[in-house]
Amino acid sequence: MSQAATNKDTLFTRFNKSIAGISLPAQFTYPFFYEPHPLCKLAAKQLQESLKSQTNWQHDFGIDHWVDGVNIGKMFGVLLVQNEAGEIGFLSAFSGKLADEHHLPGFVPPVVDYLAVDSYYRKGEKEIEEVNNQLCRLLESDDYLTAKSNWEQAKAQSEKELTHSKKIQKEAKQERKLKREKGKEQLSENDFLALDAALKAESMQMHYQSKDLVRKWKTELQEKEAELLHWDNQAKALKKKRKQMSNDLQQWIFDQYQFLNIDGKTRSVCDIFAETAFKIPPSGAGDCALPKLLQYAFKYKLKPLAMAEFWWGQSPKSEVRKHGYFYPSCKGKCEPILGHMLDGMEVARSPMLNVSTEDKKLETIYEDDYLLVLNKPHEFLSVPGKTNADSVLARMEKQLPNATGPLLVHRLDRATSGLLLVAKTKEVHKDLQDQFLARTIKKRYAALLEGNLAGDEGRIELPLRPDIEDRPRQLVCFEHGKPATTQWKVVERKNNRTLVHLWPMTGRTHQLRVHAAHLDGLNMPMVGDDLYGKPDSRLHLQAAELSFVHPVTKEEMTLALAPDF
Structure with a gap:
C-alpha cells in the first residue's frame, strides 16, 4: 500500500499524487446511486495499482484468464476521510474475505473478527464439530447399521410374504367361486351343501392363516423397529443439539455486530434488520466494504467525506460485474445498516428524488378511436412511483377522462424510451393483453x-431471477431462474460502440440489459446502464418497433422509430 501515517490511524493512506486544486465534496456520497468524486477515483486508482504490485499476499483475480467454477473477483471500497490534523487521505477495504483472510495489510479489519484464533466462535465451532463427529460415529457404527439392515430386511420380507398371501387368497377365492358354480349345475342338493360347507371351512382357515401372518410380522417389525429407534433417537438428539449449538453460535455472531455512526451511537445488526422485511440479518450482513470502512473511520475519529466501490477481477457466473467498474452498495445487506451508520451525516439525496419530468413530452405516434401508440421518453415512469406521481398513466388518465379499463397495455422501465400501447376501452385492452399473453405481439x-x-447475430438463453439481496438487480440462475430468450443482430459498429437490434422472446425484468452485459450473453453492457455497466447521460435502450393486430379493424399494424440516441 501507499505511504501511511504513523499515528493511531495506521490505515489512513495519503495520496501519492498532488490533490491540490480538487475541491472536497460538499456532501457524503449517496451510496446507492452515485458518480464517484474525483478524489475517490484517484484513491481507487491508487488502490488498484497497489493490487497489481503488492507481494504481501497471493490471490488470482482471473483478470487476464478464466478460472472455471470459482468466484474469484472481489468488491473493493475506498473511503475519502479527513483526520483530526485536517489531512485528507483514504481508507481501503474489501468485502468478505480475500486470499482466505479477513485481515490483510493496508485494509481496514472486519467489524467483527469472529474467526480470530481462540475466539468464542472458534471454540463453539470445535464443539459443534465434535457433536457432528459423534453423530457420524453413531451412524457408521456396526450396532446402528445392523439394526437398520435388520429392520429394512424384515420390512422387505414382510411385504413380500403378505403380498404373496393376498395373491394366494385371491386365487383361492376365485377357485372356490368356480367350484360353487359347477357344483350347482352338477351336484345333488346334499352334495352341494357338503361342498359349500367344505369351501367355507377352507375360506375361514385361510383367513385365520392370513391373520396369523400379519400378527407375526407386526410383532417382528415392532421388535426390529424398536432396536433401530434406540439408535435413531440418539441420532435425533445429537442433530437437535447440533442445530441448537449452531443457532446459538449464529446468534452470538449477530450480537457482536454493533455498528457505530458519527455520533457514537451503536445498533446491533439484529436490531437493525428487525425493522426490515428480512427480520433476521442475511448471511454476510456487515461484511461488505462500506460498513467496514465507516466503522473504522468512526472508531478512529476520521471524518468520512465520500465513498466509492469497484469490482476487481473475474465476474461471478450469476451476477454481472465488470472488472474495474464502480458499483453502488447492495440494497439487501447494506441499505439497512447504512441507514443507521450514515444517520447524523449530511448525505446527498438520491438522484431519483431530484428528477424533474416537467420537460418530458409524450409523442403520439398513432391514434384512433380505440387505441394510441406513444413514444415514451427515457427517464420517465410508465406508472406512478413511490416518489414521483408523474407518469404515462397519470397523463393518460387526464388526457382520456372517458376511457374505460386500465389504459396501459404494457410497461417500459423508467430508463427505457420507446413505443407504448394505450387502450381506450377495457375490451380493446383485453384483446391486446390476450395478444401479449399469446406472444403474437412482436417487439x-x-x-x-x-x-x-464480435459476432453479427445470435440467440441468448439465460434464465433470470431477482437478486433478493440487491433489488432490482437480476441474477442468471439455472436452478431457480425463469427461462429468458433474446434474439440479437448487429446493425452498426462505430467509435468502439455497437448498435444492435434485440428481440425479446420472453418478458423478464431487465432481460435485455442482463443478456447484453452478462459474460455468457453479449458480455457488453448497454451504454448508460447504471446497474450492469457504467452511468452515462441515459440508458441507450429503446423500444423501437411494435407489431400487433388491431382489435377492431383486425389490420396487422407495425410501428417503428429511428434510434433516439
Whole structure:
C-alpha cells in the first residue's frame, strides 16, 4: 500500500499524487446511486495499482484468464476521510474475505473478527464439530447399521410374504367361486351343501392363516423397529443439539455486530434488520466494504467525506460485474445498516428524488378511436412511483377522462424510451393483453453497447431471477431462474460502440440489459446502464418497433422509430 501515517490511524493512506486544486465534496456520497468524486477515483486508482504490485499476499483475480467454477473477483471500497490534523487521505477495504483472510495489510479489519484464533466462535465451532463427529460415529457404527439392515430386511420380507398371501387368497377365492358354480349345475342338493360347507371351512382357515401372518410380522417389525429407534433417537438428539449449538453460535455472531455512526451511537445488526422485511440479518450482513470502512473511520475519529466501490477481477457466473467498474452498495445487506451508520451525516439525496419530468413530452405516434401508440421518453415512469406521481398513466388518465379499463397495455422501465400501447376501452385492452399473453405481439428494441461486438447475430438463453439481496438487480440462475430468450443482430459498429437490434422472446425484468452485459450473453453492457455497466447521460435502450393486430379493424399494424440516441 501507499505511504501511511504513523499515528493511531495506521490505515489512513495519503495520496501519492498532488490533490491540490480538487475541491472536497460538499456532501457524503449517496451510496446507492452515485458518480464517484474525483478524489475517490484517484484513491481507487491508487488502490488498484497497489493490487497489481503488492507481494504481501497471493490471490488470482482471473483478470487476464478464466478460472472455471470459482468466484474469484472481489468488491473493493475506498473511503475519502479527513483526520483530526485536517489531512485528507483514504481508507481501503474489501468485502468478505480475500486470499482466505479477513485481515490483510493496508485494509481496514472486519467489524467483527469472529474467526480470530481462540475466539468464542472458534471454540463453539470445535464443539459443534465434535457433536457432528459423534453423530457420524453413531451412524457408521456396526450396532446402528445392523439394526437398520435388520429392520429394512424384515420390512422387505414382510411385504413380500403378505403380498404373496393376498395373491394366494385371491386365487383361492376365485377357485372356490368356480367350484360353487359347477357344483350347482352338477351336484345333488346334499352334495352341494357338503361342498359349500367344505369351501367355507377352507375360506375361514385361510383367513385365520392370513391373520396369523400379519400378527407375526407386526410383532417382528415392532421388535426390529424398536432396536433401530434406540439408535435413531440418539441420532435425533445429537442433530437437535447440533442445530441448537449452531443457532446459538449464529446468534452470538449477530450480537457482536454493533455498528457505530458519527455520533457514537451503536445498533446491533439484529436490531437493525428487525425493522426490515428480512427480520433476521442475511448471511454476510456487515461484511461488505462500506460498513467496514465507516466503522473504522468512526472508531478512529476520521471524518468520512465520500465513498466509492469497484469490482476487481473475474465476474461471478450469476451476477454481472465488470472488472474495474464502480458499483453502488447492495440494497439487501447494506441499505439497512447504512441507514443507521450514515444517520447524523449530511448525505446527498438520491438522484431519483431530484428528477424533474416537467420537460418530458409524450409523442403520439398513432391514434384512433380505440387505441394510441406513444413514444415514451427515457427517464420517465410508465406508472406512478413511490416518489414521483408523474407518469404515462397519470397523463393518460387526464388526457382520456372517458376511457374505460386500465389504459396501459404494457410497461417500459423508467430508463427505457420507446413505443407504448394505450387502450381506450377495457375490451380493446383485453384483446391486446390476450395478444401479449399469446406472444403474437412482436417487439424489437434498439440498444447501443460498449465496445465492438464480435459476432453479427445470435440467440441468448439465460434464465433470470431477482437478486433478493440487491433489488432490482437480476441474477442468471439455472436452478431457480425463469427461462429468458433474446434474439440479437448487429446493425452498426462505430467509435468502439455497437448498435444492435434485440428481440425479446420472453418478458423478464431487465432481460435485455442482463443478456447484453452478462459474460455468457453479449458480455457488453448497454451504454448508460447504471446497474450492469457504467452511468452515462441515459440508458441507450429503446423500444423501437411494435407489431400487433388491431382489435377492431383486425389490420396487422407495425410501428417503428429511428434510434433516439
